[in-house]
Amino acid sequence: MSVAIAGAGAALARLLQKPAQGLATCSRQQHLRTRAQRLNARRTATVRGFTSSGRTLEKRYTEDHEWIDTSNPELASIGISTYAAKALGDVVYVELPTVGTEVNKGDAIGAVESVKSASDIMTPVSGTIQEVNHVLEEKPGMINKSPEADGWLAKIKVSDAAEMDGLMDAESYRKFTEDVDKK
Amino acid sequence: MVPFGGYSMPVQYSDLGVGESHIWTREKCSLFDVGHMVQYHVEGPGAEAFLESLTPADLKSLPPGQNTLSALLHPVTGGIVDDCIITRLEAGPRHLFYVVLNAGCREKDYTFLCQAVENWDNTINPVVHLRHLQHDGEPYGLIALQGPLAASILKSALAETCRVDLQKWYFGTAKHITLALPSAESLPIVASRGGYTGEDGFELSIHPSQVVAVTELLLQRAGDDRLRFAGLGARDSLRLEAGMCLYGHDLDDTTTPVEAGLSWIIPKSRRTRERSGFNGAEAIIPQLMPKSEGGTGVKRRRIGLVVDGAPAREGAVVEDGEGNVVGKVTSGCPSPTMKKNIAMAYVQSGLHKAGTELQVVVRAKRRKAVVTKMPFVPSKYWKGGVSPG
Numbered sequence: 001m002s003v004a005i006a007g008a009g010a011a012l013a014r015l016l017q018k019p020a021q022g023l024a025t026c027s028r029q030q031h032l033r034t035r036a037q038r039l040n041a042r043r044t045a046t047v048r049g050f051t052s053s054g055r056t057l058e059k060r061y062t063e064d065h066e067w068i069d070t071s072n073p074e075l076a077s078i079g080i081s082t083y084a085a086k087a088l089g090d091v092v093y094v095e096l097p098t099v100g101t102e103v104n105k106g107d108a109i110g111a112v113e114s115v116k117s118a119s120d121i122m123t124p125v126s127g128t129i130q131e132v133n134h135v136l137e138e139k140p141g142m143i144n145k146s147p148e149a150d151g152w153l154a155k156i157k158v159s160d161a162a163e164m165d166g167l168m169d170a171e172s173y174r175k176f177t178e179d180v181d182k183k
Numbered sequence: 184m185v186p187f188g189g190y191s192m193p194v195q196y197s198d199l200g201v202g203e204s205h206i207w208t209r210e211k212c213s214l215f216d217v218g219h220m221v222q223y224h225v226e227g228p229g230a231e232a233f234l235e236s237l238t239p240a241d242l243k244s245l246p247p248g249q250n251t252l253s254a255l256l257h258p259v260t261g262g263i264v265d266d267c268i269i270t271r272l273e274a275g276p277r278h279l280f281y282v283v284l285n286a287g288c289r290e291k292d293y294t295f296l297c298q299a300v301e302n303w304d305n306t307i308n309p310v311v312h313l314r315h316l317q318h319d320g321e322p323y324g325l326i327a328l329q330g331p332l333a334a335s336i337l338k339s340a341l342a343e344t345c346r347v348d349l350q351k352w353y354f355g356t357a358k359h360i361t362l363a364l365p366s367a368e369s370l371p372i373v374a375s376r377g378g379y380t381g382e383d384g385f386e387l388s389i390h391p392s393q394v395v396a397v398t399e400l401l402l403q404r405a406g407d408d409r410l411r412f413a414g415l416g417a418r419d420s421l422r423l424e425a426g427m428c429l430y431g432h433d434l435d436d437t438t439t440p441v442e443a444g445l446s447w448i449i450p451k452s453r454r455t456r457e458r459s460g461f462n463g464a465e466a467i468i469p470q471l472m473p474k475s476e477g478g479t480g481v482k483r484r485r486i487g488l489v490v491d492g493a494p495a496r497e498g499a500v501v502e503d504g505e506g507n508v509v510g511k512v513t514s515g516c517p518s519p520t521m522k523k524n525i526a527m528a529y530v531q532s533g534l535h536k537a538g539t540e541l542q543v544v545v546r547a548k549r550r551k552a553v554v555t556k557m558p559f560v561p562s563k564y565w566k567g568g569v570s571p572g
Contacts, residue, residue, distance in 0.1 A: 089200040089416075092517040093493055093524075095546060111546060113494050115201045115516055116416045120546075 059148070060124065060167035063176065067148060068124045068167065073158040075130055080112065080121060083177045085147035089114040094136040094143065097154050101129045105163055110153055112143060121153060125163040131155040201416035205519040208380055208421055209560075212330030213413035214401060217379075219286035222316040222323050222388060223296070229309035230278040237299055239440065239449040239461050240269055242280070248273035248356050250375055253448055254440055255284075255295060261439040261463025261470075265292050266430055270357045270375060281357070281373060281388070283325070285430045316388070324394030328401065328410075329384035329421070334565065336405040337385055342369055352376055354383075354564035364396050372397070379418060381425030381562040420516050423525060426487060426557025432497055433485060433513045433527050439463065441470040442529070444485040444557075483510065484535040486528055487557040488543065490515070492550045494524040495543040501528050501552065502542050509534055512543060518559060525559045526552070 058070045065084035069077040085091070093113040103109055108120040109129065132154045136142055143151040158164065168176060195201050207213055225234055231242045240253035250270035254263045265288040270281040284292050300313050316323040328337060334349045341347065342361040352358060354376050361369040370390040378384040389397050402410055419429065428434045428443060440448055449467065453459055459468055472478025488495065494517045501510035515526030526543070534541065539554040 089195065090202045092202070095493055108546075111493070113517065115205065115420050115519055116195075118494065118496055 059170060060164055061170070061173035061176075062122070062124045062167055064122050065177075066121060066124050068156075068164065070164045073161050073164070075155045076125070076127075076158050077152040078109075078121075078123060078154050078156055079152040080143065080147055081173070081177075082147045084119075085144050085151070088112060088119060088143075089116060091140045091143040094140045094153070096132040096134070096136065097129045099129055099132060103127065103129065103156070112140070123156065124167055125156065125158050125160070127156040127159045129154050130157050195414040195416045196412040199411060199413075201414070201420065202519045204411065204413045204417040205420050207411055208330045208382060208413055208417060209520055210331070211408075212328060212332040212336055212384075212405065212410045213380075213417065214398065214410055215327040215329065215413050215415075215418055216324075216398070217327050217386070217418075218322065218324040218394065220325050221284045221286060221289050221292065222325065223282045223284065224279060224314040224316060225282055225311060226276065226279045226314070227310045227312045228278055229303065229311035230280055232308065233299070233303055233311040234269060234280060234282075235453075235458075235461060236303075237462055238267075238269070239453050239464075239467070241450045241452045241458075242269065242271065243458075244452065245269075245271045247271050247277070248358060250281075250355055250357055250377070251448070252445075254434075254445070255292065256440075256462040256467075257436060258462045259466065260437075261465075261467040262436045263430075263434045263438055263440065263443065264288070264295050264436065266428060266434060268375070268377075270373075272359075272373065273357060274359055283386075283388075287431050318391050321391035324387075324389040324391055324397075326387045326389060326394070326398060326401075327378050327380075327384060328387070329378045329380040329382045329413075331383060331563070332405070332409050333382070333384040336401060336410055337374070339404040340400050350567070352565070354566055360387075362397060362400055364393065364400055366396060367393070369393065369397075376565060379425070379427060380421035381427075381558055381560060381564075382421075383563055383565045419514075420519060423514055423516055423527065424518050424520055424558065424560040425562055426527075426559060428485070428527070429514060438529075439467050439470060439481070441467060442481045442483055442485065446471055481532055483529045484532050485513070486530055486535045487555045487559060488512070488515075488526040488528055488541070488552040489521075489555045489559075490524040490526055490543050490545075490550050490552045492524075493545040493548070495526045495528075495545050495550065495552065499526075499528075500544045501530055502544065502549065503534065504540060504542070506542075506549075509541065520560050525555075527557075530554075 059067045060070050061067050065081045067079055067081050091112050091114050095111040097109040103123045105126045106122050109123045110121045112119050133152050235242050237255050238253040240251050250268050253269050254266045257264055265284050268283045272279050272281050296313055303311055338349055340362050342363045345361045347358055357373055357375040359371045360374045370393055373388040375386045434443055469479040470481050473480040495512045495515040497513055499512040500508055503509045510528050510530030512526045512528045518525045537554050537556045541552045542549045543552045
């Protein structure tokens with residue numbers, strides 16, 4: 001997901017002053033803690049799912065903070081990560097792709113907008129859009145409530161399964177976001 | 184602050200998101216640390232005439248304690264160097280002005296003002312001094328209290344010896360106040376009623392040694408069910424709803440006040456032959472009159488838009504009904520108060536009337552946009568009447 005901070009926002013980022021940064025660091029530590037807890041919870045949930053239904057929820061992540069569920073390449077869900085949803089803030093508008101569109105890996109297939117910014121969503125793999133989540137048109141806040149489940153954006157028929165191998169698994173993505181935060 | 188996608192996200196505090204913080208400000212009160220803004224004193228017998236040579240403000244008739252929005256202007260073109268608030272301070276010498284400028288223009292303004300002082304000194308003009316407000320290299324702090332509870336919160340923090348009547352302290356005026364700091368005697372604070380959100384509120388200019396103490400006092404007296412920190416994210420959406428410009432986006436060096444819809448900062452008294460000797464007047468005064476009446480008019484104007492569907496952000500192209508490009512968006516966001524997408528744009532003169540239907544291109548799709556009068560959300564400045572808060 002590439003974030004194009006709205007014009008004013010970009011200026012605001014430049015204007016950040018010391019007291020605000022100090023407080024924000026504090027909030028980031030809290031945020032890291034919460035995220036670690038959530039990731040642990042999710043790992044536990046995955047194991048349970050595997051033993052009961054036999055179906056693995058195998059998520060892969062991009063450096064742009066999208067996820068794809070690789071368990072069914074014929075109809076793979078795409079969305080944005082919990083980390084990204086948190087960083088965006090309250091999503092107030094979601095632009096969905098059109099069903100039937102053929103897309104190449106990295107193409108912008110939609111966008112999410114919060115009060116402060118607009119962010120393109122790029123498809124992690126090439127393929128054809130099969131379904132879109134119309135719920136998000138009425139309830140864009142679903143992206144914040146459930147970014148990695150009910151807040152899915154689209155389902156894609158993957159044209160080249162090998163493209164999924166190059167993506168990060170949950171553990172690598174967690175490390176990646178920690179490194180991003182450190183910078 | 185969250186680093187993300189190669190950008191630094193605009194600041195917000197940990198307890199409220201931007202949208203929540205925005206609503207909080209409209210319903211209760213927020214504290215904004217805006218100490219990044221640049222504060223000057225301009226003083227001396229030449230101060231009034233000096234500032235009137237750079238800005239279209241009528242400072243001659245500005246009473247003590249009163250302030251005005253104005254703009255530093257480029258010579259000849261009348262382009263806006265920066266927008267500013269000029270206050271003639273209430274106490275002290277009559278020729279003492281307090282000027283607040285944008286942080287984004289810090290170096291440019293400094294160079295511009297120094298050059299202007301130098302030019303001024305090279306003539307027989309009365310003396311003027313320019314002084315950046317700082318102490319031992321630390322700039323003065325600036326804290327904005329904004330929201331319907333601002334007056335009662337400020338009142339609860341006043342020193343016992345400070346007797347100001349908040350009922351009779353109107354929008355656009357500044358007073359010297361002292362607060363009930365627990366640990367030290369409060370140094371005088373210049374407090375201006377107004378702000379950058381459209382709400383009632385105050386901006387407090389504070390000696391650098393007491394900024395933290397004042398902030399803590401306000402937070403403690405108010406309690407966190409009434410007052411919260413707000414970041415620059417909420418500040419931006421609030422000012423946009425209030426129809427206020429952000430320099431570098433809605434205003435720049437090539438834009439005149441008339442194009443920016445700020446003709447009202449050029450009072451009638453400064454449009455006369457005798458007193459229109461401000462920078463760029465030769466370009467600006469004719470713009471105030473349309474061609475049909477012997478003026479030059481302007482080719483483009485700043486307007487407000489309400490956009491359907493996706494929010495239009497800075498840079499989005501504005502088209503007329505036939506798809507001809509007629510302008511560009513300079514600021515935009517989803518309005519948390521109105522639950523609609525609002526934007527400011529510059530469009531061809533003639534298409535600037537409220538109700539004109541245009542369209543805005545967002546991600547290659549055309550979205551309906553209607554020219555709308557600003558402010559989008561009515562301002563609630565304190566001008567007397569029923570009790571504030």
